[in-house]
Amino acid sequence: MPETVLVRYGVIPEVSRFVQTLATPPERGAPVIVNTRRGLEMGTLLELLKPTSPRAASDGEAESTPSGELVRLATSDDRAWAADLRAEAQVEFGVWQERLRDWNLELELIDAEWTHDRQRLVLYVLGGRGSDTTKLALQAATLGLSVEVQPVDANGLVQIASEGGGCGCGDGGGCGT
Numbered sequence: 106m107p108e109t110v111l112v113r114y115g116v117i118p119e120v121s122r123f124v125q126t127l128a129t130p131p132e133r134g135a136p137v138i139v140n141t142r143r144g145l146e147m148g149t150l151l152e153l154l155k156p157t158s159p160r161a162a163s164d165g166e167a168e169s170t171p172s173g174e175l176v177r178l179a180t181s182d183d184r185a186w187a188a189d190l191r192a193e194a195q196v197e198f199g200v201w202q203e204r205l206r207d208w209n210l211e212l213e214l215i216d217a218e219w220t221h222d223r224q225r226l227v228l229y230v231l232g233g234r235g236s237d238t239t240k241l242a243l244q245a246a247t248l249g250l251s252v253e254v255q256p257v258d259a260n261g262l263v264q265i266a267s268e269g270g271g272c273g274c275g276d277g278g279g280c281g282t
Contacts, residue, residue: 112139127178195217231257
């Protein structure tokens with residue numbers, strides 16, 4: 106039977122539940138690769154969750170649906186690759202700051218990161234969702250780039266309602282293209 110684990114991932118950390126089917130569950134603090142809504146990402150295992158009892162489930166304490174799957178323990182190659190991606194994202198940060206200025210967008214870029222599969226660049230911008238976050242996502246799409254614009258405020262990541270809206274996305278995440 107699959108287990109559920111809590112994993113922290115992302116430059117601006119998210120904590121989510123993931124299905125874990127490895128023969129030997131990883132220990133707390135283990136670096137892991139998880140499949141998130143954005144793609145493969147490296148994270149840190151926080152906790153192996155105990156299954157909810159039938160009584161707790163009937164009392165409304167049922168576990169939330171896992172966000173994805175724990176794929177594997179991170180290898181030394183994964184950790185080296187993550188360091189390379191982080192260095193590349195720092196270069197991209199400067200490029201995207203220039204684009205924000207050139208496109209006259211009133212956004213403050215605070216960080217950037219590549220997913221572990223290098224399929225998507227996540228741009229973290231200060232503030233809530235607005236027309237400029239949508240414009241940034243659309244401008245990136247016109248360049249043929251796979252970018253997700255993720256607003257951040259003092260409380261962390263700015264989430265959207267499950268029905269979507271705001272930045273042309275409806276998957277519960279950032280403003281993706």
